[in-house]
Amino acid sequence: MRFFDCNAFFGLPARRPLAPVATAEALLAEMDHAGVDRALVWHIAQHDVAAQTGNRLLTESIAAFDRLYGCWTVLPNHASELPAPAVLFEQMYKTRTVALRAFPDDHRFLLGEVSMGDLLSAMVLRRVPLFVSLIRGITWRGIYDVLEAFPELTCVVCDHGCWGEDRMFRPLLERYPHVYIDTAQYLLDGGIEALVSDYGANRLLFGSGFPESYFGGMMMALKHADIPLEAKQAVAYGNLERLIERAWGDIVKEVVV
């Protein structure tokens, strides 16, 4: 099986964790140990310091490594803190940055039409995925609100928790065709099988939550889930590749591993 991780970061958090992974090189070494082929990554400074600082660190850090794809942090743009959407997308393409993240509660803005209508509308048109994490800067209410306003938004809900959040994300999967969830902390026994049975294999993406979680946990759970091999491969690799291709064309396949 091949694995394309949609949810990993590197860099040193302000509050020191047990096992930080400081650099892209260290992240790649851990990926090699675990057998992860590629990863969509972000730098913790995008959350802990500032979008501008973290985005720059991310881009500089991954430039030399074709197996890593970037995921920048976005903000409302009324103070011109980041480029306008068209320029932003152009910069993204040039730097192998293929998705965006938002931490609205922690970065003190509202993720919706009034604050970010221009960017979110452009993301819908371009099909650029928005990643949100329930352990950093957004709640289920915030996710429900942005999807109500932008029902065609491609949105990947990460880190939804080990306490079982099916009652939260299944309604979103049913109503919004471009909502996906990742596997990080989806530890629920039989959860992968039930979700694939009810919604197909295309709505779940392999995400590790590394470095706060181990790569190996959800890799093993997926490898031995009682679902067809094609479904496993879709979750492990194909679904994220497809999302990226929808927005950016052959940017993934241009890279030879």
Place this chain on the structure above:
Amino acid sequence: MIGRSPLAREFWKHGRVAACPIYDMHGHMGHFHSIYFPRADAASMVRTMDEAGVRLLVFSHHAALNSPDLANEPSIAAVKEFPDRLRAYCMINPNYPEQVARDLAAFSNLFPQVYVGFKFLSDYHQVALTDPRYAPAWEMANERALPVLAHTWGGSAYDGEAVVREVAERYPQVRFLLGHACHGAWHAAVALARDFPNIYLELTAVFDDRGVIEIFVEEVGSERILFGTDLPWFDPHHAIGVLMNADISDADRHNICHRNAEKLLAPILPDLIA
């Protein structure tokens, strides 16, 4: 491949390894109010156990945790249905001393065919482990050197590290399994395990915190660490994957998966462990 060791390769390939059976020392069963479970009945759980090579699950039914009306009856029924694969902890809810008295009176008749020890859930019942209402169960466990699995959480006034230390001093013969290993207070858990030879660190909900297992193995030793998943909450394959990916040896993995539990349970279940 999630690791390069022979054991990691075997688990990755087959999902289970006969030479490394799993003893899951922290399970539950049945519906629970705040979560959807796809596999919560006994038969479905045994199916999961088969898929991951879990030899034995020691559990307490969710009804036993939170329904004094049903108490331990659902646990007892499940063990009788799968006597080769399940054993139960006798759940003690100290908010109902009269039920505790009935549970203790019934314990001897059901040990070890059904029960192997006790389960305390102090945070949820909001009664500290040191509360006198727990004393009859602690005393029975201490007298008979039985396992007690207590939910423990860092900083809790009911079952945090300070409370654990107090009862560990009071009941030195109890085989004291710290469920969730004083979650979050990792170094306090290490100190407790170093100070008290009867304390074991149980790993439910620890597997998703990268780095903890390595600290426990290095600072306590893998001989005092037990595998647990809260099944039907957490997929045992996730826990196995973490163990195989973690920076520990295959000997440590064998200890955590089965050897420690076998030593703990052998005096209680000699036929089953053999």
